[in-house]
Amino acid sequence: ELALAYSDGSKGGRPPFDPVLMFKILVIQTLNTLSDERTEYLINDRLSFMRFLGLGLSDRVPDAKTVWLFRERLTQAGAIERLFDRFDATLRNAGYLPMSGQILDATLVAAPKQRNTNAEKADLRAGRIPEDWQ
Template identity: 60%
Template sequence: FEYFRAWLVEGLGYGDGSKDGRPPFDPVMMFKALILQAQHNLSDARMEFMIRDRLSWLRFLGLSLGDRTPDENTIRHFR
């Protein structure tokens, strides 16, 4: 999935972080989340729950139990 990183960063137009604020989620991780969501035909709210519920999904997304996970609005805005 790292193959898509350059295209995702370019397409999303991430800034250089000079305005501070909360750092964005990793674009490759969010892309993987959208793939899971499409494969399982899930709503954004259900996707938020499934990411927190399934350890296999956390592992696939490269997250650990204590990591911040995207909420339904973040998923919707990324799409």
């Protein structure tokens, strides 16, 4: 909260979003490699994101500019790396391995073995049918 330097609200205006909510948005953004605009769209679109953030269907969602400003304030204060280091350490201590990136399908599929002899392969390349196949 010190790094964000929010005003005390004496001048009026809309109150800021909860810093924990905003940090959770940065976590979603980092794990899914999302732009600020895409993050705003997906928070509004996906119930799983809303549930993770603790938002209801009628709750306000921070716009892309708000997410950008939050990240910039943390970056300028030098706090963003420390926050993510603490977050990663908390996950590791709980037995989770924090990672980001893409999920790839690494399913092994059995493929038929090639049983043609070299002579049969040569015949096929030449456009002939091997003798044993007739």
